[in-house]
Amino acid sequence: MEKEFKQFENKVHGRIDFPYAVYMGLLPEFLRTFPLHWHQEFEIIWIKSGQGYFRVQSQEFLCSQDDILIIPPGVIHSIRQKDDQPCAYFNILFKFSLLENDIKSPVYQTFFNPFENSPVFTPVTRKGEELNQKIIENIKFLVETRRDPFEKAALVIKSRLFLIMNELHTAPSKIPSKNKTKLSSIERLKPLLIYISENYESDISVEKAAEMTSLSPSHFMKFFKASLGITFVNYLNQVRIENAQILLKNSDLNVSEICEKCGFHNFSYFIRTFKKAYGVTPKKYHSSSF
Secondary structure (H helix, E strand, O other): OOOOOOOOOOOOOOEEEOOOEEEEEEEEEOOOOOEEEEEEEEEEEEEEOOOEEEEOOEEEEEOOOOOOEEEEEOEEEEEEEEOOOOOOEEEEOHHHHOOOOOOOOHHHHHHHHHHHHOOOOEEEEEOHHHHHHHHHHHHHHHOOOOOOOOOOOOOOOHHHHHHHHHHHHOOOOOOOHHHHHHHHHHHHHHHHHHHHHHHHOOOOOHHHHHOOOOOOOHHHHHHHHHHHOOOOOHHHHHHHHHHHHHHHHHHOHHHHHHHHHHHHHHHHHHHHHHHHHHHOOOOHHHHHOO
């Protein structure tokens, strides 16, 4: 069965009537990288062991054991392996509607709305920091009870999330105000990122991308790198390689067919790019995936 990697995730996390889920991530056994993406859920990432690079908007952080990342809805983020080091982490995702369904209520406006409209704060709280110490035990509890049946865990899950959100609400912002400009820049790029996600197999030139953002090609290249911390060409290759990896693992297509299907028209370049990302050739990765 073929799958695709989408920069905007619209999958349901948890139950429709209880939008909450906990996932385990493991680099490199599951993936070496998880490219830039965003979703409607609020996300908490707890690094259980090892080290990895976690990008949030235009900033990249090297995170280690017991560091915690806070990712508001709609915020672009990615994960990649550090050298050959393994990294184990847990993702806790939930919609604010799980805790308060009325967006006009005082609770929603006070505790949740600020994260939707101006998510400007330092996304990482390091091991030993005051905020980290206040929320880490609740996070670990949610991870440890992730397999408990709904009837047993539902109220406890909500209570722990309320405690976490209360601490985040009172935590001071640490990001300089100049980064607010980057937030609007990234919003300007999202239509292009969605287009790339849906059309990565097509020829997408710098000129076409620049036109979609109403910028000149030279200005666009600088704008893209400054906003996301990666060049446009590298980002496009990242999306294509990630989808190639999924096809190599989940389809019956051969390497040449996957090369073309993912927008690479130079087979040698495809092999070099894939090996740089995954440490092995597409052929070797394909043969080891079954």
